[in-house]
Amino acid sequence: MTRAYPDRFYPVVDSIRTLMDLAALGVGTIQLRVKDLGEAQAAALVGEAVESVQGSPVRLVINDYWRAAIVGGASHLHLGQEDLATADVPAIRAAGLTLGISTHDEAELETALAHRPDYIALGPIYPTTIKPMRFGPQGLDRIGVWKKRIGAIPLVAIGGITLERAPSVYAAGADSIAVVSDIANADDPDTRVREWLALEPAGD
Template identity: 40%
Template sequence: MKFPKCNETPLGIYPIVDRAYKLKPLYEVGITTAQLRTKDAFTGEALEDEIREAVKISEAFNARFFLNDFWELGMKHNVYGIHLGQEDIQKADVKAILEAGIRLGISTHTPKEIEFALEFEPSYLAIGPIYEPISKKLVYDTVTPERLEDWATKVDCPIVAIGGITIDNIANIAQTKVVSGIAMISDILENGEISPSRTKALMEVFNKYA
């Protein structure tokens, strides 16, 4: 297996949002890669409507759109990429995703998980949590920027850092120069909605070290 690349441009600040409409203000300030992670907020036709809208908005901005978890719907709606966690990757028909020409990102948290994920030759590897997550309970030990640098020496595909990253600590990750992207969930928001100014500030720090 060898999944398609995400071209040579760094993934950059990589927002993860829960609604399709939140993608537009992100792309308008220059975000080039984003992910829709709805979890259990939508089901059935409502979920498909969100995916259709996300694809439509992303294609209008020529952006790299990844769908979290719902790989079958991702194939149905011909998304740019699919992102899977450790449990999901073991249940998904990874060969079918590859044959559909869809890119694949995989979450990892330990060297053992990295080794397993690399067997799929994914489009990128997400490593975290770098710091204690803001959006969910800590399940794995934090990676830290120092450990991230060490683990990166064994990874031959683009890396996305994730977990507890904010405007106050993003420079610690960006200056390692081992990441193609930095996933953001909470720090791009203000009162639950996209904050263009916060997003631009994060992009400025990333671009300083890119």
């Protein structure tokens, strides 16, 4: 059975060390998101990240640094709306990268769909303190609305989602949940990751 992309549990991390730790625990899809790097720094980071998961089943998703992702031989890319506006999407596609796109409102969803993304992300579902947000919490109902709009395209929910909230988020229509603080702030991150993985239905 072919694994869905992205996996239902989709952690977002900010270091190679954490990336490797999660890969060792059996996580299938992991996004590396490190902000405010120069072009040379981004290229070095992406190259190291790609090498760190080479030969493993991990689908490594690079956040924003599309040029570095192409040069570094990455396979998966995630873009926010600001980066999407300046990215060379034909070059990204020509390099064979998948493309996931963040959305927060109807206009952004239309923009994202015009690029035929491999998944759509919606957030924040709940209040989050990870970064300043221009948009308020979307809520569970919006997940269902987005899923009806995008059909077979996978929908990734992100923002303030804990393990305890996850069943409701999946039930609302999310195909995948991107997780940041629920792992990073856990007393025992490894145990928390295993609990997330155990939440996945058999066969996924």
